[in-house]
Amino acid sequence: STVMSRIFRAVIMGPPGSGKGTISERIAHTFGIQHLSSGDFLRENIAAKTEAGILAKTYIKKGLLVPDHVMTRLLLPRLEEIARHSWLLDGFPRTLAQAQALNSACELDVVISLNVPFETLKERLRHRWIHPASGRVYNLIFNPPLVTGIDDITGEPLIQHEDDKPEALVARLRHYKDVAKPVINLYKSKGILHMFSDTDTNHIWPHISSLLSAKIPAPRSSAQSTP
Numbered sequence: 496s497t498v499m500s501r502i503f504r505a506v507i508m509g510p511p512g513s514g515k516g517t518i519s520e521r522i523a524h525t526f527g528i529q530h531l532s533s534g535d536f537l538r539e540n541i542a543a544k545t546e547a548g549i550l551a552k553t554y555i556k557k558g559l560l561v562p563d564h565v566m567t568r569l570l571l572p573r574l575e576e577i578a579r580h581s582w583l584l585d586g587f588p589r590t591l592a593q594a595q596a597l598n599s600a601c602e603l604d605v606v607i608s609l610n611v612p613f614e615t616l617k618e619r620l621r622h623r624w625i626h627p628a629s630g631r632v633y634n635l636i637f638n639p640p641l642v643t644g645i646d647d648i649t650g651e652p653l654i655q656h657e658d659d660k661p662e663a664l665v666a667r668l669r670h671y672k673d674v675a676k677p678v679i680n681l682y683k684s685k686g687i688l689h690m691f692s693d694t695d696t697n698h699i700w701p702h703i704s705s706l707l708s709a710k711i712p713a714p715r716s717s718a719q720s721t722p
């Protein structure tokens with residue numbers, strides 16, 4: 496059945512702290528598609544001290560975007576590796592140049608844009624702590640660890656991302672809007688942009704879930720599988 500085996504490709508965009516990671520995990524879990532986070536991918540490269548990782552770290556530390564050519568050279572080959580699966584890209588593209596590079600590599604089905612007020616974002620990121628070895632993310636208000644400052648599983652100390660510290664944070668939020676605008680306009684003009692506005696991820700989620708239920712081919716049931 497051609498419909499069943501169709502591949503679905505989506506992008507989720509939104510400012511730092513808008514809930515891309517949280518919602519992406521729900522999408523991946525609910526619809527069984529691959530989730531690729533540009534931020535996680537960069538952090539893996541930093542931890543592994545790859546050439547791109549070492550370079551990226553100098554930008555991330557300052558709350559700056561990693562240069563487009565570094566991002567596209569990292570991400571596009573990764574997408575090619577999973578080209579036979581449905582996927583959701585989280586955090587890429589961030590700029591018009593990245594969107595154009597992605598455009599020439601593949602056709603997107605849906606772009607989700609999260610629109611969360613500035614004050615809400617500042618408040619959330621201020622309270623975010625991570626366990627660096629595993630990448631587990633806590634929020635002292637939304638999703639606190641059992642013991643403040645300590646990872647639930649390993650008992651190791653939690654840290655803040657360099658780019659969640661106040662100096663880098665305001666720069667990131669301000670910069671995001673300027674850079675995202677032409678990307679959003681591009682996807683709007685293609686008719687694939689879906690914008691969701693709220694202060695609460697749990698309010699946004701049901702709308703995204705019903706959008707994707709209508710767009711993503713249902714997983715094959717045993718009755719439909721080829722003999």
Ligand code: G5P
Binds near residue numbers: 509633
């Ligand atoms: P990242 O890792 O892509 P950001 O900054 O875009 O980082 P971030 O910070 O990971 O995105 P998010 O994924 O949008 O945020 O949000 P999240 O992690 O799900 O939620 C944020 C926090 O809010 C969490 O603590 C969560 O628990 C909490 N939360 C979620 N929902 C709610 C809610 O409803 N209520 C409350 N109270 N809390 C909630 O990129 C990192 C850096 O890498 C570089 C850049 O330097 C970037 O800054 N980079 C790129 N550079 C160039 N081009 C690219 N394409 C790049 N991609 C990454």
